[in-house]
Amino acid sequence: xxxxxxxxxxxxxxxxxxxxxxxxxxxxxxxxxxxxxxxxxxxxxxxxxxxxxxxxxxxxxxxxxxxxxxxxxxxxxxxxxxxxxxxxxxxxxxxxxxxxxxxxxxxxxxxxxxxxxxxxxxxxxxxxxxxxxxxxxxxxxxxxxxxxxxxxxxxxxxxxxxxxxxxxxxxxxxxxxxxxxxxxxxxxxxxxxxxxxxxxxxxxxxxxxxxxxxxxxxxxxxxxxxxxxxxxxxxxxxxxxxxxxxxxxxxxxxxxxxxxxxxxxxxxxxxxxxxxxxxxxxxxxxxxxxxxxxxxxxxxxxxxxxxxxxxxxxxxxxxxxxxxxxxxxxxxxxxxxxxxxxxxxxxxxxxxxxxxxxxxxxxxxxxxxxxxxxxxxxxxxxxxxxxxxxxxxxxxxxxxxxxxxxxxxxxxxxxxxxxxxxxxxxxxxxxxxxxxxxxxxxxxxxxxxxxxxxxxxxxxxxxxxxxxxxxxxxxxxxxxxxxxxxxxxxxxxxx
Numbered sequence: 452x453x454x455x456x457x458x459x460x461x462x463x464x465x466x467x468x469x470x471x472x473x474x475x476x477x478x479x480x481x482x483x484x485x486x487x488x489x490x491x492x493x494x495x496x497x498x499x500x501x502x503x504x505x506x507x508x509x510x511x512x513x514x515x516x517x518x519x520x521x522x523x524x525x526x527x528x529x530x531x532x533x534x535x536x537x538x539x540x541x542x543x544x545x546x547x548x549x550x551x552x553x554x555x556x557x558x559x560x561x562x563x564x565x566x567x568x569x570x571x572x573x574x575x576x577x578x579x580x581x582x583x584x585x586x587x588x589x590x591x592x593x594x595x596x597x598x599x600x601x602x603x604x605x606x607x608x609x610x611x612x613x614x615x616x617x618x619x620x621x622x623x624x625x626x627x628x629x630x631x632x633x634x635x636x637x638x639x640x641x642x643x644x645x646x647x648x649x650x651x652x653x654x655x656x657x658x659x660x661x662x663x664x665x666x667x668x669x670x671x672x673x674x675x676x677x678x679x680x681x682x683x684x685x686x687x688x689x690x691x692x693x694x695x696x697x698x699x700x701x702x703x704x705x706x707x708x709x710x711x712x713x714x715x716x717x718x719x720x721x722x723x724x725x726x727x728x729x730x731x732x733x734x735x736x737x738x739x740x741x742x743x744x745x746x747x748x749x750x751x752x753x754x755x756x757x758x759x760x761x762x763x764x765x766x767x768x769x770x771x772x773x774x775x776x777x778x779x780x781x782x783x784x785x786x787x788x789x790x791x792x793x794x795x796x797x798x799x800x801x802x803x804x805x806x807x808x809x810x811x812x813x814x815x816x817x818x819x820x821x822x823x824x825x826x827x828x829x830x831x832x833x834x835x836x837x838x839x840x841x842x843x844x845x846x847x848x849x850x851x852x853x854x855x856x857x858x859x860x861x862x863x864x865x866x867x868x869x870x871x872x873x874x875x876x877x878x879x880x881x882x883x884x885x886x887x888x889x890x891x892x893x894x895x896x897x898x899x900x901x902x903x904x905x906x907x908x909x910x911x912x913x914x915x916x917x918x919x920x921x922x923x924x925x926x927x928x929x930x931x932x933x934x935x936x937x938x939x940x941x942x943x944x945x946x
Contacts, residue, residue, distance in 0.1 A: 469514055471500075471547035478502045481555060488534050489513070489527070495552055497523050498545060501531075510537045516545035526664040533653045533663075535596040583675040583682055586610075598650035601643075602658070606685070606700075608639065610678050613925070615702055615743065617685075619655065621648045621695030633870045633923050634743065648695045655698045659687035667691055671770075674700070681705065686770065703772050712752045715745075715928055724932045725864055729753040729831070734861035735824040737811075737842045738833050745868050745928055746833045747772055750807060753831060754778065757805050765801060767794035768809035783809070791816040799823060808832035814850045821851060824859040839863040839933035843943055857935075857944035865931040873918035877903035 475481065484501045485491050488511055494500050498516035505511070511531060515524065524540065531538040586607050605628055609617050614630035621627075626648050628640035643651075656663045659672030674685040684703040689696050716722040728736050736753075738746045751773055754764060758777050766775075769783035769791070779801070781794050791808055792815040798806055803823075811817045811832045824830045836845045842863040846856050882902050887893065892900075905922025906915065914920015935943070 468517060469541045469543045471514060471543045471551050474502050474514065474541075474543075475500075475551055484511075485555070488531055488536060491552070491555060493527075493530060495556070497527055498548055499527055500548060500552060500555075504536075508537070509535060510539055512539050512541060514543040514548060515540045516548050517542040518545070522664050526662070529653055529663045530657060533596065533598055533650055533657060535598075583677045585677045587678070596650075598647065598654045601647070601651055602654040605640070606676065607678065609700075609702060610683060610704075617698075617700040617702070619651065619698040619700075621645070621652070621692060621697060623694055626651065633921070633926050634868060635870070635921075637921075645694075652689070652696045652698055655687060655700070656689060656696075659685075661687070661689060666696055673770075684772075686772070705773060711755065712749075715749065715752055716930060717927075718930070721930050721932050724862070724934055725749075725753070725930075726756065728862040728864075728934060729756060729829075731829060731861055733824060733827045733829055735820060735830040735832065735859045736861050737863045738831070739836050739839065739842050739863060739865045740833075740867060741835075743868070744866050746866065747809075749864065749866065749928075750831050750833070751775065754805070754807060757829075762804045763802060764805040764807070765798045765803050766807035766809070767791055767798070768807070792819055795819040795823065803828055805829045805831070810834075817846060817849050817851055821855050821859045825855070830859075836865075839865040839931045842933075847946075853946045854944045857940040860935045860940075860943070862932065862934040865933075867929045868926040869929055870923040871925045871927045872903050872905045873915055873922055873924040875917040875924075876906040876915035876922065878906045880904050 478484075481500070481502065482491075484504060485494060488504075489499070489501050498519060500514045501511050502514055503512040513527060513531070515527070527540075528538045586603050605617060605619070609630050612630060612632055614632045615634075616631035616636075618629040618631070618636065619626070620629065622645075624645055625641060626643035626645060627638065628643070629636045630639045631637075653663045655674075656670070656672070658674045661670045661672045669691070670689045672687045672689075674687055676683055676685070682705050684705070686701040686703060688699045688701075690699070712722050712726060716725065728734075738749055740746050754766070754775060758764060758775065760777075763779075764777075765779045765781070767781045767783060771780045771782045774780070781789075783790055783794070791810065791812065795806070795808065795816065796819060799819075806820070806823055806828055808816065808820055808830065809832075811820060811834050820830050820832055834842050834845055836842050840863075842865070843856060843860070846860075847853060880902055884893075907922040908914035908920030912920070915922075918924040933939070
């Protein structure tokens with residue numbers, strides 16, 4: 452039967468089709484070849500199988516199911532090219548390929564580290580059950596191609612320096628890599644040859660399970676790796692640009708979720724006020740601040756405080772940044788109609804105690820969140836505004852009635868992250884009286900206070916070993932807390 456099908460396909464495509472079983476019998480260790488060039492999860496998805504490697508020409512022969520489109524062929528070529536090899540295709544019957552792939556799957560089960568392209572963006576279900584590969588091991592492997600080694604080196608350097616974001620930016624004549632450290636972008640690699648642009652961008656897209664054949668549309672994905680004994684997630688975004696695809700990665704270190712409020716907030720009065728608002732049985736707490744100001748970390752610290760067996764906690768986020776055991780976390784999927792408001796309505800039928808809304812963006816979401824707070828639930832959410840009092844005005848601008856805001860709002864926390872002066876190279880100095888006045892201090896009151904400024908090294912000069920000459924190391928949170936008591940609630944209700 453298969454011989455007849457092979458003859459029909461050969462007449463249809465005008466070329467000879469390989470006998471898959473014969474080719475496999477003559478081939479060597481197919482599992483090793485797959486592991487090196489084209490993992491079995493890719494082979495199953497793309498209906499292909501590498502069967503022969505020519506070391507002298509760096510060429511690999513790949514069996515491809517007859518009838519596959521050009522997009523699938525291009526994706527296979529890109530994956531193989533990223534490993535420093537050239538793909539030569541030979542058509543075969545799809546049924547024979549599937550049979551052999553099923554046999555290989557039984558011989559050597561593989562662990563799927565990333566979600567397939569068919570899964571929802573940011574879905575970490577598969578990743579959470581798989582052991583993430585170690586960055587140091589994959590980067591140091593002898594068979595690793597230059598692109599693989601360079602990509603792992605970039606990730607390891609970002610983690611070692613405590614960066615929050617990685618920018619891989621193609622330029623006209625080079626590839627530039629910048630790291631955001633302590634809130635400031637710093638050039639880390641420059642002058643990388645432009646020939647490396649397709650290989651490195653493809654490597655990051657493969658790690659994030661993005662479609663490497665699609666270069667005209669933005670894509671979002673996720674990478675999970677282990678580094679120095681801890682698991683780290685990278686939120687990946689690709690963006691088409693004039694000279695190639697720009698890759699931006701946001702580092703999501705799971706260890707930061709374990710930080711409590713006592714480690715985040717040093718001021719006892721502020722910490723006590725936030726804890727008091729976050730442990731109320733019902734009401735709404737707003738956290739405001741610009742992007743990257745630590746709002747998510749503060750909210751997760753509050754959730755960790757509330758996360759007990761007797762409390763049902765549900766969150767809706769865009770995307771889910773950190774995984775918290777014992778908490779139901781839902782990711783927004785607007786393409787399928789799952790937005791913040793839809794998820795909130797569904798949560799109300801799940802017998803919740805505490806709800807976290809990643810961001811209150813519109814009137815519908817704000818109204819449902821306030822209704823949830825008024826019906827006996829504790830709601831934690833974020834809002835974009837400049838300071839704590841502006842949050843109340845922002846809700847009213849969204850069309851929320853003042854009396855509903857007054858009845859539901861427990862308090863507002865506004866926060867920023869400021870760079871901390873490096874303690875190893877800080878320089879003592881005496882501020883100008885006008886500078887002291889701007890922060891509420893008088894010149895006569897500073898006798899017991901010591902002030903330090905950053906020691907910034909000029910370009911090219913050897914700098915401090917701790918901060919690299921930037922003068923700053925780490926960041927510290929600055930908080931403004933507005934508890935809504937009876938007087939403020941009455942004033943809000945009056946409008």
